[in-house]
Amino acid sequence: MIKSTVDPACTGQFSQLFLDYLDEKPALAEFYNYFPKLENFGKLIQGKNFPQENREVLVATLQKQYEGIVLDGDFEGQLSSLGKENTFTVTTGHQLNLFTGPLYFIYKIVSTINLAQRLAAAYPESNFVPVYWMATEDHDFDEINYFKLDGKKYQWKTDQKGAVGDFELDESFRDFLKSVDFAPDFFVEAYSQSKTLSEAVRKYVHHLFGEKGLVVVDGNDPAFKQILIPVIEKDLLENIPNEEAQKQTDKLEALGYKSQIFPREINFFYMEKGLRERIEKSGNTFHVLDSDVKFKEEEIKALIQSNPERFSPNVVLRPLYQEMILPNIAYIGGPAEVIYWLQLKGVFDYFGVQFPAVMPRNFALILDKLTVKKQAQLGLDDRDLFTDYVSWRKGFVAEHSSLDVFLKDEKEKLAKIFDESAAEAKEVDVTLQHAFESAKVRATKIMEHLAGKVRKAEEKRLEVQISRMDAIRQFILPGGSPQERVENFMKFYLEDTDFVGRLFEVFEPLDFSFMILKLEDDKGGN
Template identity: 60%
Template sequence: MKIHCVELHQTGQFSRFFLDYLSEKKELRPFYTHSPKLESFKDVIEQKTFSHEKRKVLVEALNGQYANREVSHAVSANIESLASDRTFTVTTGHQLNLFTGPLYFIYKIVSTINLAKKLAETYPDYKFVPVYWMATEDHDFDEINYFKLDGKKYQWNSDQTGAVGNFELDKGFKEFLKTVSFAPEVFLEAYNSSMTLSEAVRKYVNSLFGEEGLVVVDGDDVALKREFTEVILSDLFEHKPFEKATEATGKLEELGYSSQIFPREINFFYLGKGIRERIEKMESGFGVVNTELRFTDEEISTLVEQHPERFSPNVVLRPLYQEVILPNLAYLGGPAEVVYWLQLKGVFDQYEVPFPMLLPRNFALLLSEKVQRKMKQLNWGVEDLFVDEEHWKKTFVKSEASMDIELTKQREIISTLFDMKGKEAGHLEKSLENAFQAGKVRSLKIIDQMARKLRKAEERRLHTQIARACCIQESVKPGGSPQERVVNMMQFYLSNPDLISELLDCFDPLDFRMMVLAHES
């Protein structure tokens, strides 16, 4: 692939908050610990403490999660290596989108794998394991039950409720699967051989990335949740996470940054079969919203001790949970993820858990041969791909027009004529000057109408070039959103089975630019 890099601020796709973090704006320094640089990892490693007992729990839990499944030697070796105090993880996470969902799911994982490789080269005395945190406890089914390919939406409808990882791949799913028979075997085999959505996602992620040693972690695990009981109890009874996150949120808002997440007094859901609902403090004890479940203080404390798996952290505490159970050095996420972590450093400090380095995943735009041909016909460079479509069209039509379509000189002549004659007429009668001004306004409106007609005529004459530009823009920003946030990987993977290996060759996890990747025929 040919690689062209564009600075993120030139793309118009990223918030000031995110860009200020990457540029290490001094006002944001109190909200994180380590600068997003390769040399910073020396300090991250030295500050990361993770006990032998926790490592033992983690390894046993992972072996349990991978039991009775085909596991590559690289994955097996990485899991066992986590027992050593010289092994660390670098992590990304995502929902269980059907068929991986948007392209950035793949970008996250490739970035994480490549970061582990780069760290291994830079710090050879340590081992680094790439981790995909599988968001099995998420309950926003409508966010994950579809994917888009060639402009068409493929959707699985189900009335199942609760954590999506436990959704059964039932008869309704099998019917849905018939509509995507074109999908690569890696997906069809995973879905057809699995009972639940989480099982299927683990299988296809392992098939796609297992040889790279990627370890899939499911936080919905009783042994791992037991490591988090102290925080669960603290959140339920003391509301410390709410206090610390709210404090940081207020300070960020004072600096002009918008909140990405909104902490609650209690930041846990109750998790059960078909249920993932918020826990709330009541006049007496606790309740689970939208259910009849009620607990006294003593009952809920006992439940935490005996069944920690029934407590599912929300977005405020999931990052902390991850860092409590993993010997993790860095989290790689999208722009919104990276900045919402900045609201949470105080929560980490409260529980004396080291705050990881925050890194953006790689950003990429894939160009098909068809798009490249159209770009060549228009003499477009990669920077032109990120120009606003309407702005480009106006500029292009004006530059290519056979005449002055804005009628600039004519406007000046008419305006000057009415002003001059209005002043002359004003000497005869004051009201006549106002009448001439009103006439000027009406005349300029007619000129504007004519200019619009001329523009439309020129657009019709240049329709071939404009159509090419629209085709390019629909590939770059389908429906107005960046390609990587909309298009499924199969858009490119079906015609190029080497897509993932090519991305592994191209991505540099510490190069914070947009990569425009042009496949060579």
């Protein structure tokens, strides 16, 4: 791959709040702990006070979650190292999209693993374990039940409800799997030899990244939820997280920024098999929406103690939950994730949990050989790839036309004729001036119409060049959305099984530029 970079701002894909965070604007300093610079991780390591009992729960739970997967000695050592006080994690999280979903899932994990390796070199006295936090408790199945490849959508349809990690890979899934007959064997094995979606995702992620030491964590576990009990109580019974998150949100909005998430009085869902719904309180009764489940206050207090796994945090409290069960010093996410973490520092401070370095994943656009060729033919630099298409088309036609497509000179000459004639006619009859001005307006409209015809004729003459730009745009913005948010990584992996390995070579976890990656040979080309 040939790598170049552009400023994220020129791509038009990021909010002002995200860009200001990358620029370390002073007004945002109170919304985070340390900015993700290499030297700041030493401060995070020094300030980390993670309970040893939580480490023991983490190791025991992960060993249980990995049962049934053959692990080599190095990986078993990776799990065991989490019990040591000098071991820290760097984490990313994502939904259980089918077949990994969009490209940026892979980018997240590569960024996380590379950061762990970078920190290990900079701080050799400590161990760093990259972690993928599976969003097994999410219940929005419509967001994850498909993936797209080369313009085609592959979708699994099922009537199952509740936390998606518990979805069974039943007959409907086996039928869906048959439609993906091009999938690599490791996908087929993971899905066909697993009972649930979470089990399958762990298996194929381990296949792809286990050798790099990536540990997959499923937060939907009773042992982990025991650690969260104090937060569940404070949220359901006192609404403290809502108050703290709202304070930060109000401050950000006062600075002119838009919120990414919206805290509620209660930020937990009630969860059991086939059900994950919001909890609301009315008087002394807690109601689970869209169900007949309800509890009196004393009943829900008892349930929190006996079955904390029935309570599932929403986006406001999931980050805190993650940091309570992991000795984490960095969270790597997309631009929207980075923004909503800035709304949550007050929640962390209240519960006395260290706020990690919050950093964006690497961003990338991959260009195959044919697209690179078209870019060169049009003389486009990398920034031009993100320019407004309508503006580019007008500018390109004007620059390469054999005549002035706007008929600027002709319009000026015509206007001058009417103005001079009106002045002479005015001496004869003052009412003639208005007649000439009206005629000038009509003539100008005719010239505009003719200019449009000239532009269309020139666009037709330049059709080959314009079609090249159309093809480039479709490749980098399939369906109008950024490539990394649409295309599945199999678009490139099926042509080059070392595709992920190439990403490891070019991704720089602490460089927040937007990368343009150009494939050097026929691998990955279309």
